[in-house]
Amino acid sequence: MTDPLSPPPKKNPQKAQRVPTLPPGIRSRAAMGLTAAAAEGRFMLQHCAECGTVQYPPRDACCSCLSTKLPWRDTDPSGELIAVTVVRASPNLYFRDRTPWRTGTVRLAAGPSVVCHVHGDCEKGAEVRLINRLDRAGQGVLMALPKEGTPNMADDPELRELTADPKHRRVLITDARQDNAPALARALLDAGAAQVFVGEAEGWRPYPQRAKLAAMEHVTLLPLDVTDTTSVKELAGEIGGKTDILINNARFVRPGGLFERGDTTFAREEMEVNYLGLMRLAQAFGPAMRSRGADGVNNAVAWVNLLSVHALSNDPAYGSFAASNAAALSLSQALRAELRPGGVRVMNVFSGPTEDDWHQAVPPPKVTPNAVARAVVAGLRDGLEEVWCGDVARDLVERWRQNPKVLERELTGGEG
Amino acid sequence: MSRRQAYDGVVLAAPHSVPYERYSTETAHHWLARGLKGTLDAAGLSKEQIDGFSVASFTLFPDTPVGLTQHLGLSPRWLDSIPMGGASGVVAVRRAARAVQAGDADIVACVAGDTNQIDSFRKLLSSFSRFAMDAAYPYGYGGPNAMFALLTDRYMQEYGAAREDFGRICVAQRDNALRYPHALMKKPLTMKDYLNARPISDPIALFDCVMPCAGAEAFLVMREDEAVRRNLPFARISATTERHNAFPDDPIQLRGGWAVDVDELWQMAGCAPRDMDLVQTYDDYPVISMMQFEDLGFCGKGEAPAFLRERDLKVTGDLPHNTSGGQLSAGQAGAGGGFLGLVEALRQVTGQAGPTQVRGAKRALVSGFGMINYDRGLCSGAAVITGGDA
Incomplete structure (x- = not known):
């Protein structure tokens, strides 16, 4: 049984803040396959394309037939926990700060044995299931969980190191005016967030969901305009030291590509909000979050960007908006690199067309505010880097992986 | 063969x-x-x-x-x-x-x-092998202690070994080390000391681990x-074996490459385990010494705990084992640890062992085990050597 995580005590400013340390982060290129799969929370291993042998640790050749064709495939995660140890002494600083640390050997039904992290509720000799998650160094690691869920399972200290669970954490949602703001706030509070701050630009200007947000317990509306550097800095000065999860949902969207717009007015707005807004937030909030990566139960853990899936491949009907999202996607990779020393994760949630006035002329399926909120919470709980929200996003990324050039032609080709 | x-x-x-x-x-x-x-x-x-x-x-x-x-x-x-x-x-x-x-x-x-x-030691750990880097260090970074803790745990489950069984090996070796002038560990060790030692990676505690030196x-x-x-005392080489990555399909290591080649070893040596005047196993952890007694034919698989309970492993005992204290008590001088048993055995069978000399020692078994590439030791080898005028 996992003990439920208690809300953290108030921080004592006289005490030294723990400096973030990371687990060993160096991997071979082959082993990065695990990391790529963990970014989406998938349990994948190398399967030999010629003889079918499933192998681990990752190799450059099949240990059964010497084939060098070793695709990563989703794999049966079930196995038996055949040995367990509790590491009580480690020369590595990250683990030294966190001992005792439980690890074990799991014999997978798929074949190989795996040394992995072990959840406190797993019993020796029992059936377990493996998950593949990113650790604080941003690398894929395997962990054994009990076959069936157990009470307070997510509160296991080793598992919590691999996730960005909102429980007991304080969240900033950057734009109250977006249709999804109330659904996001509700879902995060339901997931146990201690406090939700919601940024509000031009507070004097009314908008429909304000009353809904203001009525929620533990929600605080605060002035924030992501297009205004001073505003962003002022808010960071106020809550930057207690923002554990930042959800950047600010967005400026208008239909149109190049010719029918005729000028760069909307394009500038798109870049101001979708690209430079992210940059302003990152410069104001990022350094403090990075330094608070090991700050106890409510340490800084995640930065979430809500992006259009057309950041991957342009949709000419919203061509300029897609371009601003492509810029934001690229910048999010730089942000990921800069937050990594603190162990803070950057999660991009990609959606297809959203259910709102600016996508009224687009046929369904469309992504609802509740679907976005569910995807964000689930992604945080699994500690993901990439979340594909809705059927359109999932379909598009699949086609993009198969052949990005073919997808471009499909998206830009019209009907004829 | x-x-x-x-x-x-x-x-x-x-x-x-x-x-x-x-x-x-x-x-x-x-x-x-x-x-x-x-x-x-x-x-x-x-x-x-x-x-x-x-x-x-x-x-x-x-x-x-x-x-x-x-x-x-x-x-x-x-x-x-x-x-x-x-x-x-x-x-x-x-x-x-x-x-x-x-x-x-x-x-x-x-x-x-x-x-x-x-x-x-930290530097050596951090660049030991690719599999260790990819699949061992990120999991608690316990080094070899954690890997051997896992197989010790499995060995105990599978064969009913108790911590006292491992302790008996460590205590006897400490006794031997007290005779060996170069041993680093010079404080007598009791079974109580062994059992109450600081836990390192369960079930492994302080005296199950070698001291790097x-x-x-x-x-x-x-x-x-x-x-x-040149009038040098010498030993002949009666038999040797070497094996790498034996039993790759075993889900966890409970035996080493010795088990593949044991018949060939004794056939080539023209003698049997009972003929050995002393045994030098590779003792990075006591569970590995147990596996060597089993895999090299001194007893059946899983029987080492019972077998060793009936034996006295001290220099003066009926089965002198790791007579210079082994790595557990003399220290592990990196790759020198792979030579420790052989050099001591050579002193023994040529009558040059001084304070640790086993009376009349002529034949010795020396066994080696190395390289925890990921979850198990990959290299194993054994040699029987015989004093010159035997």
Whole structure:
């Protein structure tokens, strides 16, 4: 049984803040396959394309037939926990700060044995299931969980190191005016967030969901305009030291590509909000979050960007908006690199067309505010880097992986 | 298997151990040089008189044994590097003996050793192997302690071994170490001390773990007529085996490569486990010593706990084992740990062991085990050596 995580005590400013340390982060290129799969929370291993042998640790050749064709495939995660140890002494600083640390050997039904992290509720000799998650160094690691869920399972200290669970954490949602703001706030509070701050630009200007947000317990509306550097800095000065999860949902969207717009007015707005807004937030909030990566139960853990899936491949009907999202996607990779020393994760949630006035002329399926909120919470709980929200996003990324050039032609080709 | 040639006409001589130090400010070059000088002095040879050189070391970087020849002013016509950690002693013997037998070299100096600077162990861990980097370090970074904790845990579940069974090995070795002048651990160890020691990685506690240190071990391989001419006590090589990555499909390591080759070993040696006057197992952890007793034919699989309960493993006992205290009590001088048992056995069967001498010792089994690439040791080897006038 996992003990439920208690809300953290108030921080004592006289005490030294723990400096973030990371687990060993160096991997071979082959082993990065695990990391790529963990970014989406998938349990994948190398399967030999010629003889079918499933192998681990990752190799450059099949240990059964010497084939060098070793695709990563989703794999049966079930196995038996055949040995367990509790590491009580480690020369590595990250683990030294966190001992005792439980690890074990799991014999997978798929074949190989795996040394992995072990959840406190797993019993020796029992059936377990493996998950593949990113650790604080941003690398894929395997962990054994009990076959069936157990009470307070997510509160296991080793598992919590691999996730960005909102429980007991304080969240900033950057734009109250977006249709999804109330659904996001509700879902995060339901997931146990201690406090939700919601940024509000031009507070004097009314908008429909304000009353809904203001009525929620533990929600605080605060002035924030992501297009205004001073505003962003002022808010960071106020809550930057207690923002554990930042959800950047600010967005400026208008239909149109190049010719029918005729000028760069909307394009500038798109870049101001979708690209430079992210940059302003990152410069104001990022350094403090990075330094608070090991700050106890409510340490800084995640930065979430809500992006259009057309950041991957342009949709000419919203061509300029897609371009601003492509810029934001690229910048999010730089942000990921800069937050990594603190162990803070950057999660991009990609959606297809959203259910709102600016996508009224687009046929369904469309992504609802509740679907976005569910995807964000689930992604945080699994500690993901990439979340594909809705059927359109999932379909598009699949086609993009198969052949990005073919997808471009499909998206830009019209009907004829 | 009978196609293997005997090691006729080749012998081992001039065992030398450089006294160990817990930490050293010196380099591997320093320790290997002292090992080489020690074995040469024991044989009354100058370095110009050897033409073969075999080296095992982890901390020579950025050098290899090639650089070491210039560093030490050697011009060998045969040079070997043995990257096999705990199996390096047995493997060095195998290779050097064949070189001497074939005339590729006349006298080979085999040297193993390492330094241990304050952060050597951490540095060595961090670059040990690709699988360790990819699949071991990210999981608690317990190093070999954690991996051997897992297989000790499995061994205990599978065969009903208790911590006392492992403790018995450690306590006897400490007793032996009290006789061995160079052992680092000089405080008597009781079973109570063993059981109450600080836990390191369950079920492994402090006295299940070796203490990394600096040191070197060395010996010479030459023709028997050469040893006789120089009036050097020597040992013959009765049999050897070597095996890597045995039983890759075992889900966790409960046996080593010895089990593959055990019949060949005793057939070639022309004797049996009961004929051994002493046994030197590779004792990085006591569970591995147990596996060696089983896999080398002293008892059946899983029977080592019961077998050892009936035996006295001290120098004065009925089954003298790791008579210089083993790595658990003498210290683990890096790759020197792979030579410790062999060099001590060579002293024993040639009557030069001094305070640890087993009375009338003539035949010894030496076993090696090395390289925790990921979840198990990959290299294993064994040798039976016999004192010269036997």
